[in-house]
Amino acid sequence: MTTTEKMFLIKKLMDEIEFEVRETAKDIEDIDRPLYRMLTEGCADAFRHMSKNLHSQSSGYQIDAWDKQLNYAYKISKNK
Secondary structure: OOHHHHHHHHHHHHHHHHHHHHHHHHHHOOOOHHHHHHHHHHHHHHHHHHHHHHOOOOOOOHHHHHHHHHHHHHHHHHOO
């Protein structure tokens, strides 16, 4: 697995964590509202933010930029 593939895997895992935390929070929303808010506004929102920062138009598709930089570094490394 390449480094870039690992970056996309991390992003995918962050998306899954966000989804699963939100689903768990929904299950307890009527039972424990403060815990529901901590999970959604804390954990789930944090993972959504991190994932979005890795690969969104507003972040300049950061993983793509890093992939280009890594490929150039690999090319330089091979030619030294």
